[in-house]
Amino acid sequence: MPPSKGDHALVREMLKEVLTGREDPEGFFAICLSVLGHRETYSMFPALIKPLSTANISVHSTLTLIYEEYFSKTGDDDLELALALSLMEMEDQQLSTQHLQSEVRTNQRASFQLNSASSSLEKTSIKPEDQVGRGNDRMVKTGFTNDESKTQDNDPQNNDKAQTKKDAVEESTNLMENQTLNQSEKTNRSKSRRKRRKGAVGLIGLPGSPSASPPVLLWFRRDLRLCDNPALHAALEMGAPVIPIFIWSSEEEEGPGVTVAAGGASKYWLHQALACFCISLNRIGSHLTFLEAEKQSSLRTLKQLVKETGARTLLANALYEPWLKERDDAVVSALQKEGVECKISHSYCLRDPYSVSTVGVGLRGIGSVSHFMSCCKQNPGSAIGVPLDPPQTLPTPACWPQGVPLEALGLARMPRRKDGKIIDWAANIRKSWDFSEDGAHARLDDFLRDGVYRYEKESGRADAPNTSSLSPYLHFGQLSPRWLLWDAKGARCRSPKFQRKLAWRDLAYWQLTLFPDLPWESIRPPYKALRWNTDRSHLKAWQRGKTGYPLVDAAMRQLWLTGWMNNYTRHVVASFLIAYLHLPWQEGYRWFQDTLVDADVAIDAMMWQNGGMCGLDHWNFVMHPVDAALTCDPYGHYVRKWCPELADLPDELIHKPWKCPASMLRRARVVFGETYPERIVVDLEERRNQSLQDVASVRKEFGQFVDKRSGCDLVPLPPRLVSEALGWSQRDGAAAKEGKQFLLPVITRMEFKYQQDDPDADAASNPYNAVLKGYVSRKRDETIAFLNQQDFTASVMYEGAQRRERLERDYRRMEGLPPPPSARGRARRTPTAKDRFSIVPGGVVTS
Numbered sequence: 001m002p003p004s005k006g007d008h009a010l011v012r013e014m015l016k017e018v019l020t021g022r023e024d025p026e027g028f029f030a031i032c033l034s035v036l037g038h039r040e041t042y043s044m045f046p047a048l049i050k051p052l053s054t055a056n057i058s059v060h061s062t063l064t065l066i067y068e069e070y071f072s073k074t075g076d077d078d079l080e081l082a083l084a085l086s087l088m089e090m091e092d093q094q095l096s097t098q099h100l101q102s103e104v105r106t107n108q109r110a111s112f113q114l115n116s117a118s119s120s121l122e123k124t125s126i127k128p129e130d131q132v133g134r135g136n137d138r139m140v141k142t143g144f145t146n147d148e149s150k151t152q153d154n155d156p157q158n159n160d161k162a163q164t165k166k167d168a169v170e171e172s173t174n175l176m177e178n179q180t181l182n183q184s185e186k187t188n189r190s191k192s193r194r195k196r197r198k199g200a201v202g203l204i205g206l207p208g209s210p211s212a213s214p215p216v217l218l219w220f221r222r223d224l225r226l227c228d229n230p231a232l233h234a235a236l237e238m239g240a241p242v243i244p245i246f247i248w249s250s251e252e253e254e255g256p257g258v259t260v261a262a263g264g265a266s267k268y269w270l271h272q273a274l275a276c277f278c279i280s281l282n283r284i285g286s287h288l289t290f291l292e293a294e295k296q297s298s299l300r301t302l303k304q305l306v307k308e309t310g311a312r313t314l315l316a317n318a319l320y321e322p323w324l325k326e327r328d329d330a331v332v333s334a335l336q337k338e339g340v341e342c343k344i345s346h347s348y349c350l351r352d353p354y355s356v357s358t359v360g361v362g363l364r365g366i367g368s369v370s371h372f373m374s375c376c377k378q379n380p381g382s383a384i385g386v387p388l389d390p391p392q393t394l395p396t397p398a399c400w401p402q403g404v405p406l407e408a409l410g411l412a413r414m415p416r417r418k419d420g421k422i423i424d425w426a427a428n429i430r431k432s433w434d435f436s437e438d439g440a441h442a443r444l445d446d447f448l449r450d451g452v453y454r455y456e457k458e459s460g461r462a463d464a465p466n467t468s469s470l471s472p473y474l475h476f477g478q479l480s481p482r483w484l485l486w487d488a489k490g491a492r493c494r495s496p497k498f499q500r501k502l503a504w505r506d507l508a509y510w511q512l513t514l515f516p517d518l519p520w521e522s523i524r525p526p527y528k529a530l531r532w533n534t535d536r537s538h539l540k541a542w543q544r545g546k547t548g549y550p551l552v553d554a555a556m557r558q559l560w561l562t563g564w565m566n567n568y569t570r571h572v573v574a575s576f577l578i579a580y581l582h583l584p585w586q587e588g589y590r591w592f593q594d595t596l597v598d599a600d601v602a603i604d605a606m607m608w609q610n611g612g613m614c615g616l617d618h619w620n621f622v623m624h625p626v627d628a629a630l631t632c633d634p635y636g637h638y639v640r641k642w643c644p645e646l647a648d649l650p651d652e653l654i655h656k657p658w659k660c661p662a663s664m665l666r667r668a669r670v671v672f673g674e675t676y677p678e679r680i681v682v683d684l685e686e687r688r689n690q691s692l693q694d695v696a697s698v699r700k701e702f703g704q705f706v707d708k709r710s711g712c713d714l715v716p717l718p719p720r721l722v723s724e725a726l727g728w729s730q731r732d733g734a735a736a737k738e739g740k741q742f743l744l745p746v747i748t749r750m751e752f753k754y755q756q757d758d759p760d761a762d763a764a765s766n767p768y769n770a771v772l773k774g775y776v777s778r779k780r781d782e783t784i785a786f787l788n789q790q791d792f793t794a795s796v797m798y799e800g801a802q803r804r805e806r807l808e809r810d811y812r813r814m815e816g817l818p819p820p821p822s823a824r825g826r827a828r829r830t831p832t833a834k835d836r837f838s839i840v841p842g843g844v845v846t847s
């Protein structure tokens with residue numbers, strides 16, 4: 001629970017005690033931590049003790065020291081990720097000093113706000129589309145000077161201005177007079193974050209007037225944000241006029257293979273995000289120029305721009321897809337030849353994937369997140385540093401380059417029917433998301449206030465928003481991973497599992513840099529020859545959510561309508577496509593790329609390869625569409641939402657309607673083949689069995705790619721890994737590419753190894769059968785829990801405990817975590833028939 005008003009009052013009372021000497025500063029600080037929590041203390045403490053800077057300087061500096069000391073040294077112990085991703089350097093960044101400085105700047109900014117007539121920080125009521133459409137037309141036709149940019153203050157629609165000023169007064173008063181604590185807790189927390197985000201701590205406070213020095217081209221790509229944007233920060237530091245640009249080249253995005261990098265839903269998101277970002281830049285007196293790449297070449301367009309604007313510098317944040325890096329390298333070298341200084345900053349991942357090395361760790365376990373984290377820990381990269389504050393203004397050039405309206409980029413084009421009617425397929429996506437940077441921060445705040453408390457245990461629930469839903473914002477860089485990590489670290493409830501997800505994200509980019517064919521070619525050679533189903537009707541049914549399996553259908557419909565589904569359901573539908581429909585993983589990947597708003601070539605390809613059994617890692621599990629449903633949607637709420645035609649079925653049978661008696665179906669008005677589809681495959685056991693046999697046969701056929709001793713699959717190593725493993729230079733590594741192929745044993749599902757020894761075994765008799773067993777019924781577990789309280793039979797209680805353990809184990813397997821430690825004091829023996837009333841979970845033996 002976040003701290004309440006009462007908590008704040010208590011802390012202020014204690015502060016008085018410090019002043020009167022009845023409480024010592026360390027004690028006071030400890031109280032703050034325990035009452036307000038880590039995150040709140042971190043953000044509020046400097047403002048809280050501010051009045052002491054005049055009333056009692058020595059106490060103030062003691063408290064400041066304690067605060068600095070604490071936040072620069074503690075808190076990281078529990079962060080495996082922080083260690084692994086070399087975030088230890090955060091200590092060297094003197095976090096607290098910077099934070100204090102930023103608080104000082106906050107105060108300065110607050111008073112600036114009071115005086116500044118041009119401050120209009122609150123969100124206007126203008127729709128992004130309207131604003132951009134109008135803004136762009138005007139700018140393209142007439143050129144857009146800084147004076148004109150100020151006209152937005154006079155815009156009658158900008159009706160929040162008065163309110164904003166009032167807010168600014170409030171905020172500054174709160175800060176200066178230390179009255180923040182009188183406000184409601186919720187308002188305070190969100191305000192303190194808003195202050196940071198909305199430019200309350202202007203970086204340099206440069207005036208937005210045109211300057212004579214040559215302008216800087218600030219090339220935005222997937223970093224559509226003001227907060228924590230290193231390239232933007234670098235531009236400000238140059239003190240020259242800044243020209244923000246966005247160049248669209250679908251060909252460059254796509255790369256050399258079938259990546260579907262710019263699918264329909266994600267292009268739609270990009271369109272909306274650009275519209276919102278344009279407004280953000282307008283607010284700080286700047287403007288985003290949209291450009292279509294000339295002949296699909298960003299370089300040509302940039303050269304043209306350099307000529308037109310006289311810019312001598314190009315700044316951007318790096319992208320890591322190999323083909324985009326290649327493009328960027330070519331741009332940098334070509335422009336440098338023309339005397340243009342280029343600087344590409346790092347921020348898209350926590351760790352620059354090209355700097356990750358396996359040296360000192362080796363290759364064993366490669367593909368797992370633990371191995372990746374060990375590599376980062378063993379070979380720390382540059383410091384991750386502290387998130388950068390958003391700017392207050394951007395210096396503008398004397399004239400703007402000629403751009404095109406956002407619509408001209410064709411990112412949100414809707415098809416038309418023959419009768420001319422537009423098919424607005426994105427209406428539901430629009431309803432489901434706020435595409436702005438503010439939207440990203442609001443979602444993050446919500447998550448850290450609520451969902452994060454359930455994340456460790458219940459992130460798999462499909463029927464509750466227990467995950468952050470931040471993936472599209474991270475993908476388009478509306479939120480930086482660094483900002484997210486810092487906020488997550490500072491939250492009252494920290495979830496190591498959540499922070500670990502950022503390592504997964506980095507792992508995906510590392511894999512893509514190692515295997516540029518990841519999105520279209522199976523990494524494990526034998527699996528390229530797998531016999532796949534060619535029945536297009538099955539693919540279509542899967543895509544449209546018409547398989548006859550309610551959880552799969554619900555998830556696929558959610559994807560189609562909103563552009564998103566959670567991680568657990570992504571696993572379910574991927575398992576279904578591969579293990580039960582026998583359709584190639586590439587089909588799933590491409591559909592996801594086209595329909596997800598967070599479609600991310602690196603992550604999507606890594607996950608589909610792993611699901612398709614041919615990635616660097618093997619999912620050590622297969623999700624059963626019914627068992628999984630009982631785990632993630634025990635009451636059927638999720639299915640009822642997305643498959644309303646099943647809404648009247650009872651909880652117990654909603655995930656397996658084919659088991660319903662005819663009378664029940666009649667009452668619920670379910671008619672198979674009419675209101676709800678028949679199952680497209682019926683014998684799931686048989687399908688799974690076939691899938692296992694198919695794998696066994698390709699492993700046999702391509703025996704040279706199976707390690708005889710361990711039974712593990714062998715993967716040809718990319719030259720970079722060969723060089724690292726053998727301690728060769730890059731050049732030798734390149735030579736290796738031409739010559740010998742190096743094969744590496746990789747993580748391989750136990751059931752495949754077993755199958756190899758006993759090819760006739762079927763899935764059911766395979767002791768390592770990978771199908772996850774979900775709850776039999778959550779309701780039943782709850783009943784058992786209730787009966788436990790009533791001191792029901794011990795054996796029933798034991799059963800319940802076992803089921804919970806199994807669920808925990810399954811989750812951990814999915815997350816690639818080690819098995820949970822065995823509970824001390826708990827009997828490990830499986831009860832037998834003789835054990836009536838024998839073993840109680842707590843280890844107590846009843847008669």
Ligand SMILES: Cc1cc2nc3c(=O)[nH]c(=O)nc-3n(C[C@H](O)[C@H](O)[C@H](O)COP(=O)(O)OP(=O)(O)OC[C@H]3O[C@@H](n4cnc5c(N)ncnc54)[C@H](O)[C@@H]3O)c2cc1C
Nearest residue numbers: 467468469470471501504505566567570598599600604607
């Ligand atoms: C078959 C399949 C395809 C997927 N395709 C994508 C994709 O195209 N784009 C995408 O962003 N995620 C993808 N994921 C990973 C994951 O499902 C999503 O990142 C997650 O569901 C997004 O929801 P969230 O923001 O609430 O995640 P949270 O659980 O709140 O995690 C926070 C962030 O961590 C990152 N993350 C979480 N899980 C993973 C993961 N397994 N691998 C890498 N990064 C992760 C994401 O950026 C996410 O936003 C895929 C997973 C599967 C099984």
